[in-house]
Amino acid sequence: MLYESSPVAIAIFASFVLAVVGLSFWLGRKGQSAKGYYAAHGEIHWFINGIAFAGDYLSAASFLGICGMIAFHGFDGFLYSIGFLAGWIVALFVIAEPIKSLGKFTFADALDAKYNSRGIKLSVAISTLVVSIFYLIPQMVGAGDLIVPLLGLPHAVGVILVGIAVTLIVVTAGMVSTTWVQFIKGSLLVFFCGVLTSMILARGLTVNTGSLEPQTRSVTPDGRVLVDGEPQTRDHDLRPVGTLAALPARYGDATTTGPLGPLEYLSVLEDSRIVTWSGKKSSDASGTHTVYTPTERAGTDLLKPGGYFKGLTTGKLADKLDFASLMLALFCGTASLPHILIRYYTVKDAAAARKSTVVGIAAIGAFYVLTLFLGLGAMTSGALDPTSTNMAAPLLAKSFSETLFAVISAIAFTTVLGTVSGLIMAGSGAVAHDLVENVLGIPMNDAEKVRCGKIAAVGLGIVAMALGILFRSFNVSFLVGWAFNIAASANLPALVMLLFWPRTTKEGIISAVTVGMVASLTWILLSADTFEKVYGLSRDASPVPFSQPGLVTIPLGFIVLIVVSLLTKAQPQGKPA
Amino acid sequence: MADNSVPGSEGPGRAARIGFGLFWIYVILYFGFIALVLFRPDILSSRPFGGVNLAIASGLGLIAAALLLSVVYMVACRMVESPGGNRR
Numbered sequence: 038m039l040y041e042s043s044p045v046a047i048a049i050f051a052s053f054v055l056a057v058v059g060l061s062f063w064l065g066r067k068g069q070s071a072k073g074y075y076a077a078h079g080e081i082h083w084f085i086n087g088i089a090f091a092g093d094y095l096s097a098a099s100f101l102g103i104c105g106m107i108a109f110h111g112f113d114g115f116l117y118s119i120g121f122l123a124g125w126i127v128a129l130f131v132i133a134e135p136i137k138s139l140g141k142f143t144f145a146d147a148l149d150a151k152y153n154s155r156g157i158k159l160s161v162a163i164s165t166l167v168v169s170i171f172y173l174i175p176q177m178v179g180a181g182d183l184i185v186p187l188l189g190l191p192h193a194v195g196v197i198l199v200g201i202a203v204t205l206i207v208v209t210a211g212m213v214s215t216t217w218v219q220f221i222k223g224s225l226l227v228f229f230c231g232v233l234t235s236m237i238l239a240r241g242l243t244v245n246t247g248s249l250e251p252q253t254r255s256v257t258p259d260g261r262v263l264v265d266g267e268p269q270t271r272d273h274d275l276r277p278v279g280t281l282a283a284l285p286a287r288y289g290d291a292t293t294t295g296p297l298g299p300l301e302y303l304s305v306l307e308d309s310r311i312v313t314w315s316g317k318k319s320s321d322a323s324g325t326h327t328v329y330t331p332t333e334r335a336g337t338d339l340l341k342p343g344g345y346f347k348g349l350t351t352g353k354l355a356d357k358l359d360f361a362s363l364m365l366a367l368f369c370g371t372a373s374l375p376h377i378l379i380r381y382y383t384v385k386d387a388a389a390a391r392k393s394t395v396v397g398i399a400a401i402g403a404f405y406v407l408t409l410f411l412g413l414g415a416m417t418s419g420a421l422d423p424t425s426t427n428m429a430a431p432l433l434a435k436s437f438s439e440t441l442f443a444v445i446s447a448i449a450f451t452t453v454l455g456t457v458s459g460l461i462m463a464g465s466g467a468v469a470h471d472l473v474e475n476v477l478g479i480p481m482n483d484a485e486k487v488r489c490g491k492i493a494a495v496g497l498g499i500v501a502m503a504l505g506i507l508f509r510s511f512n513v514s515f516l517v518g519w520a521f522n523i524a525a526s527a528n529l530p531a532l533v534m535l536l537f538w539p540r541t542t543k544e545g546i547i548s549a550v551t552v553g554m555v556a557s558l559t560w561i562l563l564s565a566d567t568f569e570k571v572y573g574l575s576r577d578a579s580p581v582p583f584s585q586p587g588l589v590t591i592p593l594g595f596i597v598l599i600v601v602s603l604l605t606k607a608q609p610q611g612k613p614a
Numbered sequence: 615m616a617d618n619s620v621p622g623s624e625g626p627g628r629a630a631r632i633g634f635g636l637f638w639i640y641v642i643l644y645f646g647f648i649a650l651v652l653f654r655p656d657i658l659s660s661r662p663f664g665g666v667n668l669a670i671a672s673g674l675g676l677i678a679a680a681l682l683l684s685v686v687y688m689v690a691c692r693m694v695e696s697p698g699g700n701r702r
Contacts, residue, residue, distance in 0.1 A: 122680055130633035394684070395681075
């Protein structure tokens with residue numbers, strides 16, 4: 038669908054970016070120490086840090102991806118919400134306090150606290166960079182995808198705009214400004230999603246059948262876009278979709294429910310009939326054609342598992358393992374993400390780390406409950422773009438008012454800003470503190486450490502922009518899944534065993550991080566999903582039985598660590614204090 | 615259970631053990647839910663409470679349980695820590 042650029046959206050977004058960049062310059066006006074740049078002096082209040090956790094964690098995949106998945110496929114999108122939140126339990130109960138006690142600036146500090154090994158620093162710094170870059174790509178691609186329809190600017194402009202804003206935020210005041218941007222973004226996101234959910238419940242559900250004629254979008258070999266055989270224009274475009282065909286029988290002839298309570302909304306939707314649309318692609322000499330067709334379905338079908346993860350209903354073992362593997366990676370991945378872990382160094386002590394995680398869980402949990410209503414609200418809003426699941430949340434807002442659309446669009450951009458600044462911060466620490474200072478052994482005074490971190494941040498910002506432009510055709514949520522799998526496979530076994538198994542050796546940690554990272558990455562590159570979506574080959578050509586590696590590579594990391602530690606136990610080890 | 619206090623810290627062993635216990639409670643809840651999704655989706659489609667189905671009720675329940683357990687942990691840790699310590 039074609040969108041009109043919204044001057045209000047541009048104004049709101051521009052004022053937000055200017056405000057946070059201005060705030061960053063103000064926060065960074067004083068000279069900085071390394072502790073200030075990398076860990077905000079360890080003086081961030083636990084409540085601010087907790088909301089900043091939400092701002093760091095709730096990426097474009099959470100906001101746009103999950104809403105879109107629920108809007109088009111029903112309950113299965115909510116499974117992502119459940120998995121993303123569950124990961125925080127590992128973070129709080131297992132990781133939070135020890136990581137705070139052990140580390141200084143980076144995740145490598147914590148893993149290396151007991152051994153002082155260059156090998157650990159090198160392998161963990163590389164895994165931090167790999168995970169952060171895999172996480173960065175979808176954020177940057179998402180920024181570009183959003184800017185095309187919403188602001189009417191080219192994809193690359195969106196990527197560059199976000200890249201410059203984020204680099205400025207990080208370079209001016211490091212972790213201090215990054216924290217405040219994430220705090221502001223986390224607060225805005227949860228608040229406005231709450232407002233939007235209240236409006237959905239106040240509007241209730243309304244029957245709106247719309248036209249059920251199939252629609253075709255074609256792209257000709259010379260790049261022209263046709264809708265139902267005619268050139269696409271604002272007046273001749275795909276019709277918005279996603280409607281309610283019938284309310285439950287108890288409403289009789291009524292076509293609207295009026296305001297509903299949250300549980301009542303879910304219950305009524307379950308007894309209603311809903312029209313969803315799906316596209317089927319084909320190619321011939323005249324170009325590629327996608328035909329979108331409607332299906333009327335019972336609410337009970339859409340609100341049970343199996344709408345997106347088809348393997349849940351086909352009974353194929355490999356499909357079931359794929360799903361189990363994804364849910365395991367989501368559970369284990371959160372507590373292994375370097376940009377989340379470094380946030381523990383910004384608070385003063387272990388108790389503050391614990392309290393800020395509880396605040397983070399409350400904010401993130403509330404957000405994920407809201408995504409269920411946003412997704413289902415979009416599903417029946419009559420405003421969905423059949424070609425883009427990512428646009429469900431902004432278009433839902435548009436079905437209420439243009440201003441709300443502008444606000445939600447601007448918040449979607451700030452979502453990207455908050456997460457990308459955290460990722461660049463994590464990467465900057467890995468390069469400057471772990472690689473340059475500790476692995477290469479280049480001595481640096483406090484000011485040089487800060488300068489080196491800032492140079493690394495600029496370099497990473499440029500890399501992020503280049504990758505965002507290069508990978509523009511990649512599926513956003515697909516890449517986030519990769520990052521979780523690699524983080525969980527490379528980092529979690531080393532982290533958990535270091536904390537709970539006194540016989541862990543430095544060789545065990547280096548091997549587990551390296552094998553976990555290489556194995557999960559290799560598995561992903563050989564998976565059926567990658568064969569189909571990246572290489573354009575047949576799924577059957579893939580040599581691995583299912584696409585998500587976590588189910589195999591996370592246990593592999595543990596096994597490698599145990600075996601190598603036992604083989605190298607001759608190494609003198611001090612008993613843990 | 616082995617002492618899981620952290621090397622290099624004065625490790626509040628009791629707090630860590632409480633955290634570990636709560637962690638396993640959540641592991642059972644989460645992977646129990648995943649097992650139902652995988653093997654008994656029919657149970658999740660049922661509506662034992664009349665309104666929302668068990669799939670949505672248990673999903674919302676898991677989110678609520680995460681928050682509840684985390685608050686229990688925070689309160690328990692405060693109780694085992696020395697009075698006046700770590701309060702901001």
